[in-house]
Each structure stands twice: as C-alpha cells, then as structure tokens.
Amino acid sequence: MTKALIKILETDPHPTLRNLLTRVSHELHKLYFQLHRHAVDYRKDIKELNQKRVAKGLEPLRAPSFMPEMDNFQDPEMSSHRPLAKDARWDP
Secondary structure: OHHHHHHHHHHOOOOEHHHHHHHHHHHHHHHHHHHHHHHHHHHHHHHHHHHHHHHOOOOOOOOOOOOOOOOOOOOOOOOOOOOOOOOOEOOO
C-alpha cells in the first residue's frame, strides 16, 4: 500500500482524500490481479513440467498451495484525531 501511495503522490501531490484512497485501492487491485495471473501461469508451468517428469520416470514437483486471493482486497483507510474532509485537497 505504501508503494501505491508514493507512486500516486509523485504524479499528483495534492489529490483529494477521496481520490487518493480510490486510486490506492485501484493500484492494489491491479497488483493482486497481476499476482494471481502469475500464480496461475506458474501452476500451469509446473503441471506441464510434471507431465514431462513423470513420462521420464521422475518424481513430480510439488507446487506451492498458495494462490493470491481475488475476492478480498485491502480497503485503504485514513484516520485522524479530527474530522477529515474527503473532498479537500491532500496536504500532509
């Protein structure tokens, strides 16, 4: 989340809080989608490799069971000791 925040603030140093949180959320969604795509491709590659290994009489490799989650993403939030105006420009 920090990398997404920095990337956004480098291109627009004073977005509204609402816009900033929305853009951070979208950046995180893109990242998770890319991670999921890479994991799917990796599992496909392992499956193909194992078919070749088994055909040669070798033990198949175990693919990690982890798969990036696609339903629950980080929902960026910001808090303050005083009320935040979501449509005011970000000025840290």
